[in-house]
Amino acid sequence: DALEDVIFLHDREFRLIYANRAYLKQVGLPLEEILGRPYFEVFPRREGPLPHCLRALETKTEEEETFALDGNVWRSRSFPVFDEGGYRYSVHILEDITESQAHQEKLASLADTVQDALIILDQEGRIAFWNRAAERIFGYAREEALGQDMHRLIVPGHLHRAFEEGWKRFRETGQGAVIGKTLELEALRKGGEAFPAEVSIGAFPFKGRWHAVGTVRDVTGRKRREAQLQRLNRAYRTLSTGNQIMVREKDEQALTQAVCRLLVEEGGYDLAWIDVLFNGQTLPVAEWGFAEEGLNVAFPLESEGGFIGAMNVCSTTRSDIDPEEARLLSELAADLAYALHTLKLERERETHARRLQDTLFQTIQALALAMEKRDPYTAGHQKRVTELAVAIGLRMGLDERRLEGLRLAGLIHDIGNIYVPAEILNKPGQLSDIEFEIIKTHPQVGHEILKDIPFPWPVAEIVYQHHERLDG
Structure with missing residues (x-):
């Protein structure tokens, strides 16, 4: 207006x-x-x-x-x-x-109000127009740029040949592969710094010769934001997939190796490794990728007991790490520390449970041996019953845990005989009715002895029922 x-x-x-x-x-x-x-x-x-x-x-x-x-x-x-x-x-x-002439001045003034570089080239490829935005973006004053070969001034060397070949056709026809298109190319500032640029190129005839007009937009900031967004998306995917791995893996070595691989293949880092504290020293337990040098960032692994190690990443193409990306990786490290601590506690619990179970079996075997010493007539009886019961259980397809319970119950199924006097147990002749009634109490006595012991199997019930007939 x-x-x-x-x-x-x-x-x-x-x-x-x-x-x-x-x-x-x-x-x-x-x-x-x-x-x-x-x-x-x-x-x-x-x-x-x-x-x-x-x-x-x-x-x-x-x-x-x-x-x-x-x-x-x-x-x-x-x-x-x-x-x-x-x-x-x-x-x-x-x-x-x-x-x-007045219009030319107005057009130049109008061109100076736009934020994109506006450049006009004559038929020889020399700069005929250079607005203020071009001065700001490229660093050359208008007096420095006018009359210069544009391709030699602001185009990287690896693109010269393609530009020169395209310019030959443009001079004759006003046409070319880039005319009427918007491209993302690399351009050079006055100091030789390369930067990403969005370039739109058009053509117009002037005094019988074709001229080119182009707008150049510095998209360094946009590219930086796009790269940042891409890194954050990778970090979110890495965190999500990492949590799935922690739920799935039940082995500490497999877990740490899977997380290292994830950080390289999904997170975009060149190298990832995990150190774990052992006897006062941090030692590497898993590694994925390769990098001789670069940006190294360590995220501590801390559990309820304090520092337990570090999750490390290395990038050969970056000089820093975005704060939000660092926050997400710190969250992944915290989740990994919790998972490793949980697996360690589970492993210790299982080790403790096995030790208790071994102690229990040793105690039961000692008790069974003591009983057989008291009753030589039935020496080895409980062991043979155990072997038969387990063999039948195997044929029936019972799992290992149930077989363990069957084995333990078999070893002490006659523990109630402790209540029976030795002279009755070892009597060489026929038992009287009273003596036989005393013998028949040993399942009930065994149940009374074992019922308050928190076995993981129904041992007391097995002992109580081991003389019960199929009809009850």
């Missing part, structure tokens, strides 16, 4: 979608009355679109045309605008040709 030139925007159907104050002054109508109408029915009034407007849509480049209307000579320039989704709209600038 600040410009005196007539400016309007139209869509593919040539319907007005915007007009500046100079355009509205020219037609004498408010904006709301002209929006949506074909511009050639409003201004400049014609039977159809301006020819160069049609050409611009076909060539996807700037086109211009000079025409007379109502005694004035106008130069019209049409700029089709495209993005990744295709054509968006066209911009028209109408100016009095007698004021071309």
Whole structure:
């Protein structure tokens, strides 16, 4: 609106979608009355679109045309605008040709207000226009850049050959593989620093020669944010998958190895290893990947008992680690420390349980041996019953835990005979009825002896029922 030139925007159907104050002054109508109408029915009034407007849509480049209307000579320039989704709209600038020099100054002033570098190249590839944003992005003042070979000035050497080959075709036809496209390329600042740039390139004829116009946007910040987001996504996936591994793995060595592999393959690090505290020293217990040197970061493994080791990662391509990523990896280290501590406690509990079970069996065997010493007549009886019972259990398909209970119950199933006097147990002749009734009490006595002992199996019930018939 600040410009005196007539400016309007139209869509593919040539319907007005915007007009500046100079355009509205020219037609004498408010904006709301002209929006949506074909511009050639409003201004400049014609039977159809301006020819160069049609050409611009076909060539996807700037086109211009000079025409007379109502005694004035106008130069019209049409700029089709495209993005990744295709054509968006066209911009028209109408100016009095007698004021071309003033227009050049205004256009330069307008170009200096945009945040992207705007560069125009002549047919020789020399810089003909260089706005303030280009000065800021590349570091060259306008006086330094004008007249310079653009490719030699701001394009990395490994791209020179491709640019030179493409420029030969462009000089002749105004066409090329990059014309009308938006690309992500590498560019150079004045000090030789390379940076990622988003480049859009167009073409326009001027005095019978093709010129190139390009906009360059420094996307260093955007790339940095994208890389940061990618790292955070990897860190979240690593944390989630790591927790699944900790639930699944029941072995400390397998767990630490799986976490190291995860940190390399999912987390994106070159090397990961885990140290565990042992006898006052931290020793490596698992490792995955390879890196001779780089950024090393250690995350302590701490449990209820204090420091137990460290989870370490190494990257050869990074100089620091994002705070949020560090927080997520610290959480993974905390979860790993808890899992290792839990597995250690479980291993110790199982070791203690085995020792108790071994002690229990040794005690039972000693008790059984003492009973057999008291009753030589049935010496070895309980051992033979145990072997038969376990053999039958194996044939029945009982699991190892049930077989252990069966074995223990078999070894002491006659423990109630302690109540029976030795002279009755060792009597060489036939037992009296009273003596036999005393013998028959030994299952009940055995049950009374064992019922309050917290065996993991129903040993007291087995002893109580070992003379019971199938009918009860």
